[in-house]
Amino acid sequence: MSFIKNFIEQETVSRRNFLLASAYGISGAAAMRMFGPSPVQAATYADPTIAWSYRNRTNPYWNEIVSGGEAFVESLGKPKEFLTHLINEGSSEKSLADVKALLAKTNGQLALAIDTNDAPNARPVVEACVEAGAYVSTLWNKTDDLHPWDFGDNYVSHMTWSDEGPAERTARILLEAIGGKGGVVHLGGIASNNPAIERLNGLKNALKDYPDVELLDAQPADWDTQKAAQIMASFITRYGDEITGVHCANDTIGYGVLEA
Template sequence: MRNNYSRLTATAGLLAAGALVLTACSGTASSDGGGAASDLPESVDLKGQTVASLFTSLNNDYYSSWDQGAQRAVEAFNGEYVAMTNEGDPATQISQFQQQVDAGVKIIFVTAPDPSSVGEMARIANENDVCFANTWESVPWESPFDFGDQYVTYHSNHSYQAAYDTVVSLFDEMGGEGNFVHLTGHPGSTPDTQRTLAVDDALKEYPDITLVDRQPGEWNRDDSRNAMAGIISRSGKDIDGVFGQNDDVAIGALNALTEAGIEDVPITGMDGNEGTMELIQAGDIYGAYSSLPQWSAGFSFVQALDACMSGETPAPLNRQLWSGGIFVTADNVDEYLDTYVGDNDPYDWVKMSRVAYPDDWDPQNKVEVLNMEEMWSWEPQPAGYELPEEYSAALPELDATNAEWDEHWKLLRRD
């Protein structure tokens, strides 16, 4: 990886028709979180250069939070932030990515609407010396090593573990028995598949929980409301618990249950959006797992930034990472809202950077090495497949790498 810093140039308005674009000039604030640091180290000062974030939509609370964290993080490094949405169309995202590259942008971090666009963006990045970081979606058994050094990092919340812990809490809230409905997300997406596997594994451990129905909620309130209404029509009102694959799905289920006059059904979601937290406060939703969307966006950006500023590709085990989150119920919802949501910005974004703080960088969340064989255990390996050589050679250092991440986590520590 060549040092791209000297080649960073500002975007000059080459934007896709119909795409939502937000730009913000960098500000001046302290490095304690929120805004650009007045004592920003020269090694990571973007000096107004453009950084692009590509994601699905702002008509979704999760991505609104992602956008907020992304902007705050970029501005903390004196960058000019550009956001572009694809409204669920992979081809649009690829076009937007190419246009940002053509405009000279050298740091791009994304979430994809599904895995299909990731490989093409990685190819474009590698051919054009763009530092590319990707969150959530990936084709099974594919990795950054398949595309070159410019695909800096693939990062995902540990969706299987998060969903398993969430649904077990829901089953316990149901008293370990009763009729259960599972509303999924978009079939085929990476987190949807892993969350469904987690629910299935939990069901095996709770024989008195009956899966009444499972329908796709498509990550949004309208589809999930319609799906839940159909389940109620077919199966009746004897429903004791609902697992929504994300927060909007959970809220859609709640809306359908309310319209049918069904009350006091524990519902869980996964995202950690402000509206969901307010429903938890009101007692309408039992709980939701937060993958800390603002943090996820900023962390993804910082991984790409460090690679660009240093000219060095991360160590092999740091190119695929899992992160943690918080399960929120009535017991901790007030603290969560006061710390992580809306105008609250608890993160010291610059402190996340290993380039800015070589000795005392801090991820400010749980981070660990993504285990490829565990991550993709549900999908058979392609014929003749072998784990990437660099990754396999580094596996003896897995425990030490995880320990390093853990030792550096000081701010916002949750034990």
Template sequence: MTRRTQLLVLGAAVIAVLAVVLVMVAPRAGRSSLMVVITPSLDNPFFGQEALAAEQRAVALGYRTLKFSHGDDAFKQSQLIDTAIARGASAIILDNAGADASVAAVQRAKAAGVPVFLIDREISSRGAAAVQIVSNNYQGAALGGQAFAEALQEKGAYAELVGKESDTNAAIRSRGFHDVLDQYPDLKMVSRQSANWDQAQAFAVMQSILQAHPDLKGVIAGNDTMALGAVAALESAGRRDVIVVGFDGSNDARDAIAAGKMRATVLQPAHRQAQYAVELADRYLKTGKTGEREKLLMDCFLVDRTNAPRLDNFALAKPEGL
């Protein structure tokens, strides 16, 4: 082999090594700096705040953003994911439209080279999303259930308002509630109905429950929106004596707790979840990996009158002096 040939072979080898390194270090080098955020709603306080937190963190890290809402419609979600792919998104931050119904769209994004980072709700498949960051809904529901039982002094008739039946979180929260409440034989559930996470539906359902069960002592709800619908129905019936506990940690629930209209809520750290999803997406786009396992759980916190003043936009501020 001549020296010229040796130099050509060596040069080709160096180029090949450099190409591999570039692929490993910058797997999305050919893509834009666009990060797409898709949530069920931009008007609902919970989903709106997680979308805002994701957007703010992405912008701080140097990304352009687009925000969309799918309205819990899996078909619309699929179209929005196709839009994100077509616009050359680097990554998608998604609060999905159903554990089963979302799998195909998430897999399609992955196949197109657009990693999906799930927040709040998980899907029923592993390996499709880069990460699934969810609240520890069972742990949080157990906290809420215990606070509810104690507020009722472990006795009396109560009702449960359940979220959308297709949402995994609704079932997990209900199970967490009952694994605590069912231990108290003098606590009697007289009604369990879905209000689909919706305040207006919760108002109507609560009116019907009150008519059927005038001896009602408490209401435990799978989210704050339904809890506040129940509070409005109770107020219209002049029933300020009924204990209400919610789940999410919204500012509206905070205000209701301060006013004595709700006893407690369970804060799920939506703001931090959204931020962390963006941070992991940024890490993945720069290094080719997140450094974390796929499913990540974040613990929830009980919010009552003792710490409600520290609650703002689904985050608890540290006590003064710490």
């Protein structure tokens, strides 16, 4: 087996195990609290709804994360269809509205894992869950002043990691490939989305060591293929041959760039 194939297969297995463990951390912690020693609490949360709120499944990254949630549900002896999917399609307003509607439908008997789409949306989501008595874990996005320990047991956890380092390494590969000179454009995610901010910062960090490369422009493409294609087309019209490299915040944006 080739090195790259072996590496990918190992990483896939590790990632699935991680996602399964993450799902247990998200819903299992809530379940342990729900099924604690209090008989009233146990009766109230006998069979909580388990839900994932996310952008969509068109991106392989999100498809794997949601598959981890489905694997957790199956580990409880339930069909994967038991997992409720709240798909916001990149809208923070829809994300919050969907959560509030599900809280009302379940009377707060809910264990929710959510990427709130952007950082400012995390607080109203968490506050709505806490007020309803539901349990919530956030992924990727929240503001720096929002902490699980400020909300008692109901805000179970927040999981994130820095994208600046990986984005910087990717950018350095690009900058080397164009010979360390020329012009680069960046197409990012949602402007107030933590990973999008960090990935642009990673590019800017790398550019510090390449004084002959100019960042011509950087625009948010909202993680959307069609919007990325439109932005890239406008970049080509505006900058033409000045563009020697394109830095994309994720693969779905890259597809749009190739289309343009």
